[in-house]
Amino acid sequence: MSDSAAPDIHTGEEVVDGAEGREDILQVRGSAALRTFLDDLRAAKHIIELVDGYRLCIATACAFQRAPDTTRTYRGRQTMFARDTLDTGDQAIRTAIAEIYPDVARMPYRAAEDLAEQGAEIIKGFMVGDNLKFMDIVERVERAAQEDETS
Amino acid sequence: MIIQSVELVNFGPYYGRHVLELGRGGHPVVVIEGLNMAGKTSILNSIRWALYREAKGRDARPMKTGDLVNAQAIVEDDARMSVKLNVVVDGREITLLRQVTARAGVANPLNDEDFEWYVSVAVDGAYYEPSEYDLLVEDLLPRGISRFFLFDGELLNEYEALVREGGEAGARGVRESIEMILGLPAARRARVDVQALKEEVSKRLQRANTKDKKYRAAADQLAAHEAKRDQLERDRDEVVAQIKADEDALRGFDANLLRYQETREDVGRLKQAKEDLERLEATTSEKIERRRELAKDLWRDVLAPRLRQETTRLEQERDRLTADIARLSNLCAQQAKLQEDLTRDLCSQCGRGLEEPERARLRSELKNLQTEISEVEKTADAERFQTLAGILRQLRRVAPAGITSAVKDIEADLARLDLDTYKANEHIEAAERKLRGIKIEQVIEWDRETARLNERLTGLRASVKKLNEELVDINAKIGAETKKLLDNENPASQRLAREHDTLEVLEDLTARAVAEMTDELRADVEREATDIFLELTTDKTFQGLRINEQYGLTIVQANGEDLRVRSAGAEQVVALSLLGALNRLATKRGPVIMDTPFGRLDQLHRANILQFLPRMADQVVLLIHNGEVDTERDLDPIKDQISARYEITRDGPHSQLEVARTELNV
Numbered sequence: 001m002s003d004s005a006a007p008d009i010h011t012g013e014e015v016v017d018g019a020e021g022r023e024d025i026l027q028v029r030g031s032a033a034l035r036t037f038l039d040d041l042r043a044a045k046h047i048i049e050l051v052d053g054y055r056l057c058i059a060t061a062c063a064f065q066r067a068p069d070t071t072r073t074y075r076g077r078q079t080m081f082a083r084d085t086l087d088t089g090d091q092a093i094r095t096a097i098a099e100i101y102p103d104v105a106r107m108p109y110r111a112a113e114d115l116a117e118q119g120a121e122i123i124k125g126f127m128v129g130d131n132l133k134f135m136d137i138v139e140r141v142e143r144a145a146q147e148d149e150t151s
Numbered sequence: 152m153i154i155q156s157v158e159l160v161n162f163g164p165y166y167g168r169h170v171l172e173l174g175r176g177g178h179p180v181v182v183i184e185g186l187n188m189a190g191k192t193s194i195l196n197s198i199r200w201a202l203y204r205e206a207k208g209r210d211a212r213p214m215k216t217g218d219l220v221n222a223q224a225i226v227e228d229d230a231r232m233s234v235k236l237n238v239v240v241d242g243r244e245i246t247l248l249r250q251v252t253a254r255a256g257v258a259n260p261l262n263d264e265d266f267e268w269y270v271s272v273a274v275d276g277a278y279y280e281p282s283e284y285d286l287l288v289e290d291l292l293p294r295g296i297s298r299f300f301l302f303d304g305e306l307l308n309e310y311e312a313l314v315r316e317g318g319e320a321g322a323r324g325v326r327e328s329i330e331m332i333l334g335l336p337a338a339r340r341a342r343v344d345v346q347a348l349k350e351e352v353s354k355r356l357q358r359a360n361t362k363d364k365k366y367r368a369a370a371d372q373l374a375a376h377e378a379k380r381d382q383l384e385r386d387r388d389e390v391v392a393q394i395k396a397d398e399d400a401l402r403g404f405d406a407n408l409l410r411y412q413e414t415r416e417d418v419g420r421l422k423q424a425k426e427d428l429e430r431l432e433a434t435t436s437e438k439i440e441r442r443r444e445l446a447k448d449l450w451r452d453v454l455a456p457r458l459r460q461e462t463t464r465l466e467q468e469r470d471r472l473t474a475d476i477a478r479l480s481n482l483c484a485q486q487a488k489l490q491e492d493l494t495r496d497l498c499s500q501c502g503r504g505l506e507e508p509e510r511a512r513l514r515s516e517l518k519n520l521q522t523e524i525s526e527v528e529k530t531a532d533a534e535r536f537q538t539l540a541g542i543l544r545q546l547r548r549v550a551p552a553g554i555t556s557a558v559k560d561i562e563a564d565l566a567r568l569d570l571d572t573y574k575a576n577e578h579i580e581a582a583e584r585k586l587r588g589i590k591i592e593q594v595i596e597w598d599r600e601t602a603r604l605n606e607r608l609t610g611l612r613a614s615v616k617k618l619n620e621e622l623v624d625i626n627a628k629i630g631a632e633t634k635k636l637l638d639n640e641n642p643a644s645q646r647l648a649r650e651h652d653t654l655e656v657l658e659d660l661t662a663r664a665v666a667e668m669t670d671e672l673r674a675d676v677e678r679e680a681t682d683i684f685l686e687l688t689t690d691k692t693f694q695g696l697r698i699n700e701q702y703g704l705t706i707v708q709a710n711g712e713d714l715r716v717r718s719a720g721a722e723q724v725v726a727l728s729l730l731g732a733l734n735r736l737a738t739k740r741g742p743v744i745m746d747t748p749f750g751r752l753d754q755l756h757r758a759n760i761l762q763f764l765p766r767m768a769d770q771v772v773l774l775i776h777n778g779e780v781d782t783e784r785d786l787d788p789i790k791d792q793i794s795a796r797y798e799i800t801r802d803g804p805h806s807q808l809e810v811a812r813t814e815l816n817v
Contacts (some may be wrong), residue, residue: 048443052450059450063457092549096454099542100461134442134449135559145456149463 024107028086030054030116032076037120044130051081057119058093058112063141066118068097068104068111083109152291152741153770154198155244158235161224162200163193171797173742173772174239178794179765181772184782185799191774192303195746199301201234201249202288216251217261225253230260240291246273247288259587292741296332299733300768303746329702333672334738335665342661349654353377353633356647360636366644373632380625387618394611397604404601408594415598418591421582428575435568442561448552455551462546469539475531482524489517672736673698679732680704680725686763687724689755696728704729720752727760734768742770749780761785765792 038053047053087093097112098105126136155174159165173181185191196206206214220232230253238245250269253260260266270284354377360370493513496505637648681695694707704725706714734743749757757780764771
């Protein structure tokens with residue numbers, strides 16, 4: 001299954017199996033709830049494409065110090081994007097997840113799926129009806145980071 | 152005409168039924184006192200409304216019917232308003248009643264069409280047809296001259312401005328009103344009648360000479376000229392009638408537009424609010440679009456703090472490793488050196504052979520070093536050091552987008568736009584609420600018609616001028632041909648010639664009589680106004696007043712020259728003098744109802760005017776507040792001339808107005 005393997009970003013070795021004996025994924029998925037949430041964000045004109053919202057959800061979960069659980073399952077999960085669609089150019093998502101969460105460094109996209117689901121729940125908490133202020137999220141994250149730095 | 156009583160029901164600020172007995176007591180003056188905004192003007196308006204179906208607000212703007220109905224009555228779902236006037240004219244008792252009731256189903260009745268209208272008129276107890284109401288009122292007190300009987304301080308301003316500025320339409324309007332009150336139109340009709348008789352004689356002269364060969368040409372020519380004159384007169388009369396119709400229509404449109412001035416302003420506000428909303432929505436859409444574009448990369452900025460934390464942690468670990476690796480290297484070097492010394496059995500410092508105690512010491516040092524090296528080796532992970540370098544390199548590649556401040560600015564703008572949009576919608580809603588039931592297209596149509604009529608009137612007036620010039624021409628030709636025929640010595644022509652001459656003389660006499668009458672009346676006005684003015688003014692150096700052709704009055708100073716610049720108070724005194732003179736000379740006698748006429752006058756002038764008032768008309772009703780008149784001091788000199796005093800009071804801030812008689816002097 002070499003075409004599903006990804007090179008280790010540090011050593012360049014190809015990873016055939018994940019740490020738990022599971023592979024990383026080529027297509028990232030989303031639960032029914034996540035898809036609905038992203039559709040609503042687009043309908044409310046907060047995002048242009050669903051993938052923009054998906055990335056934001058991942059980043060939000062990371063920023064809020066959530067840990068990914070690659071074994072967790074979600075209802076109604078369906079393929080949403082190819083991982084190259086999600087993580088274009090500099091593969092920043094893969095790099096960030098692998099470095100922040102070394103335990104899942106071999107399956108960063110599987111981890112990204114779970115982080116996206118968690119991030120969606122966090123963002124929902126910032127919404128008032130259809131209204132969402134991105135700055136509420138950004139400022140909360142920055143405030144938490146500053147508190148960490150000073151402690 | 153004397154107003155015996157005024158009965159108001161739900162009129163203006165007066166809730167329920169209120170009766171003012173103005174005619175009892177037999178003295179000319181009735182005083183009604185109240186504070187500002189306490190309902191005095193409403194009493195004047197009630198009389199105006201009963202007579203002419205109009206009431207005036209600020210700046211003489213017509214008020215809408217709905218604004219006249221008492222608010223409390225509307226709240227209690229009893230939007231019914233009426234005014235009944237009982238008047239006495241030449242011994243006849245006349246009762247005029249005008250009433251409106253809001254139509255069923257109209258939630259906020261405001262305009263005339265929102266109400267059902269009812270009038271009734273009775274003379275000495277006998278009811279007339281409602282259709283005769285306006286005719287009877289016009290006979291009692293023509294609307295055209297009512298301004299000289301029902302007036303307030305603002306209407307005084309109107310007179311002063313019209314006459315002083317001398318604008319064509321404005322001056323003509325006041326002049327016509329004044330000439331109407333003096334009865335001049337009737338005198339002018341006499342002259343027209345004589346002219347008609349003369350034309351008839353001229354026609355008979357022409358017919359009498361058509362069979363005479365010698366004079367046939369002149370007769371034919373005369374006939375032709377007369378036919379042309381008749382045509383020109385018909386044309387002119389047609390144009391004049393059209394002008395009158397257009398002016399009437401224009402007045403109607405102007406009145407409607409004035410009544411709907413607020414509507415027009417509201418339409419303007421609505422249009423502006425809608426344009427504002429459109430602009431806000433366009434700006435909001437742009438900002439939302441920009442925000443969505445920025446949202447593509449915002450995830451990087453959201454992630455950035457977490458990455459920064461990780462980077463810091465890893466850098467700290469790297470620094471620790473660096474220190475450990477350096478220490479290990481140092482310890483290993485020391486170990487190597489000691490081992491070399493022991494192997495060579497030589498001290499590397501002094502180069503001498505080692506003795507046993509020295510050897511033992513070196514062995515002990517080496518043992519300690521080895522223990523320390525074992526400890527440091529556990530943490531001096533060179534492989535981890537290399538890995539960290541790689542991780543840090545990767546982390547630094549995940550750069551933030553740096554768009555946070557742009558997103559912040561846009562979201563702040565969107566919040567402001569949201570508020571502005573809310574306010575714009577409120578404005579639109581408020582304007583639409585005010586305009587509900589009003590046909591905006593109708594108002595726009597009136598505007599258009601007004602512009603069209605004004606343009607047409609300019610053309611029509613020019614036509615009249617041209618036709619009059621042609622008439623002068625043709626009349627001269629008629630005169631010349633007539634003169635030829637008058638030279639015919641046959642008996643019929645001579646008889647007609649004598650009739651013609653008589654009528655010419657009569658026409659001339661009539662014209663001179665009318666001119667003299669006009670001059671005399673104007674002089675009478677000047678004399679009466681001067682009399683009154685000298686009684687009212689406190690400046691005893693003034694000689695009097697001088698009148699011009701528009702019935703404007705100027706003050707003549709001691710040196711005989713006109714006073715060019717007049718104070719506001721002087722203007723008011725002059726205007727009151729004219730009004731007093733007109734009331735004395737009028738062919739119609741009516742009550743004078745004055746609403747706060749003393750606003751710009753000092754105490755001495757007020758005292759003079761108050762003393763004069765009982766002689767101004769058969770009935771004078773004064774609506775005053777105690778800021779303009781000290782009712783105890785200023786009214787004392789005329790207290791025997793005061794029939795009754797009323798006071799308008801309010802029990803508390805939310806209670807209704809009451810007007811109650813405080814004094815009756817029978």
